[in-house]
Amino acid sequence: MENLGFHLPISEPITxxxxxxxxxxxxxxxxSKLKLPGIIGLIIAGMILGTSGLNIxxxxxxxxxxxxxxxIYLMFLAGLELEVGSFLKNQRKNITFGLFTFTIPFLFGFTICKYFLGFGYLPSLLIASMFSTQTMISFPIVSRLRLTKTLPVEISIGGTIITDTLVLLIFVIITSLSANSGLNGxxxxxxxxxxFVLFIILLLPRFTHWxxxxxxxxxxxxxxxxxxxxxxTSAIARFLGIEPIIGAFLAGIVLNRQIPPSAMLMNRIEFIGNAxxxxxxxxxxxxxxxxxxFVSGYESLELSAILISFAIISKWLAAYLTQKIFKLKTLDRQLIFGLSTAHAAATxxxxxxxYKIGIVDINVLNATIVVIFASCVVSAMVTERAAR
Incomplete structure (x- = not known):
């Protein structure tokens, strides 16, 4: 069987x-039949078929x-889908919620990781950044119910633009500190x-437009x-000592203004990426x-429970404070919370x-997957209920 190339694990590229x-x-x-996020199913399938599972x-x-x-494609789409026009409609509300949904989870995450779980500064900052990220996986729910132009949805979109951008800025600092021997590096x-940023902002848009x-x-x-x-762009970023995903994200922001949302090119970019x-x-x-x-020890599960609890609580607090400041309805708060509580793409x-550059270990990676699963389920349930 080995001569035929069927020994496990399978490494033959076509197979x-x-x-x-x-x-x-x-x-x-x-x-989808089980009404669970497909993102979780794909991750679980990888766990089962990978070398630590069935070793297939x-x-x-x-x-x-x-x-x-x-x-790289994922982070490119994250930048490409930022709707600056929608953000400018309610700047004050968007900025307020964006700062809340970044700052509150970030402070929660750093405090817990550094002073209660005993992580170092860089791992604590990285995990705190994970607390602050949000992915609007429940957006198809409000789109289906024709609520995309409502105030809470627009606030959620604006908050996502701000918090994910701030998280990536923090991420640049963390990775550069890790890779370049401290503050001097x-x-x-x-x-x-x-x-690099000047090249992205000044030259790339003109060349792309032409x-x-x-x-x-x-x-x-x-x-x-x-x-x-x-x-x-990602390769240039790596050459300069910046993580390639930052280059992909910035390229997405630049191309966002060059490719109309209704264009056939945009449809193909999203279709091939998502498919x-x-x-x-x-x-x-x-x-x-x-x-x-997960099977042999409790460390990942304990860490998962702690991270899930505080990740969800901190996102709820951000939505609650936004509701109180701008005197929104309870349903508005629930919809904002539902749309902003999922951690997926950027997370x-x-x-x-x-994990790859050694800032966090396998237990944090494992726990993050559980956080993604739990937050996506909560997001879908709360958004569906509030939207209806």
């Missing part, structure tokens, strides 16, 4: 890719490459960061150009998780990078 495609096709369908698939080589591509990195305008009739060339822009790259990334994340740690991207 691995075929099994991966079957998983990302079947698992979300099953979980090897996570190295081809699946690792596709997983990293999916991570970070100070040396600042000129590179400024040069290219998309002159190739408006060639949709295939436009899409390939977008991919090349995203991954080249292929991001599901493979989630599956790959599941393969990285140590399933035996898993940040923690995965932190």
């Amino acid at each position: 691995v890719f075929g099994i991966t495609l079957l998983v990302i096709f079947i698992v979300p369908l099953v979980f 698939l090897d996570k190295e080589r081809s699946i690792e490459l596709l997983g990293n591509v999916g991570l 970070f100070l040396l990195l600042i000129p590179k960061i400024l040069a 290219f998309l305008r002159n190739l408006s009739s060639d949709q295939m060339a436009q899409y390939v150009f977008v991919l090349a822009t995203v991954f080249t 292929l790259f991001i599901p493979i990334f989630l599956f790959y994340v599941g393969m990285l998780i140590d399933l035996k740690a 898993i991207a940040i923690i995965l990078v932190g």
Whole structure:
């Protein structure tokens, strides 16, 4: 059997890719029938089929490459979907909620991790950043019920723009401190960061606008150009000592203004990402998780319970304070809380990078997956109830 290439774990690229495609096709369908987020199903499938589970698939080589591509694509979409126009409609409310939904979870997370769980400064800052992130996985619920133009939904979108942007700024500092030997290394990195940001803001928009305008009739060339822009920007960021996901996120923000939401190009970018790259990334994340740690010990489970409790409480407090300040209705608060409490895209991207560069250990990665699952379920339930 080994000569035929069927020994376990399977590492032959075509077989691995075929099994991966079957998983990302079947698992979300099953979980949708169970009314559970498909993101969780893909992660669980990766845990089961990975080397720490049934040891069926090897996570190295081809699946690792596709997983990293999916991570970059995920952060690119996060930047691409930021709606600046919607944010400007209710600036005061959006800024207030954005600062609350970043600051309160961040302070909760840092205090708990540093002074109660005994983590160091960098791990505490990274986990606190995870507390502050939010992903509007429940947005399809309000979209289906035609509530996307209501005040609480717009406040939730504005808050997401602010908190995820601030989290990524903190993330730049954390990773640079970790990789560049402390504060001196970070100070040396600042000129590179400024040069990179100026390139993104000043040169990339003009070049992108010229290219998309002159190739408006060639949709295939436009899409390939977008991919090349995203991954080249990410590569430049890595060359300068900045995490590639920051480059992808900034590229998404720049391209957001160049690609109309209703354009065929935008449809293709979102379709291919959501259908292929991001599901493979989630599956790959599941393969990285140590399933035996959940079975053999309680550390991951205890940490999960603590992080879940305070992550949800802190997001509720942010929604509650926003409601009281602006005298919103109770249902408005519930809808804001439901839309902002889920931790998914940015959360898993940040923690995965932190795990790979050694800031946090496998127990934190495992606990984060449980936080994602619990927060997504709470988000869906609260949003559905409040929206109806």
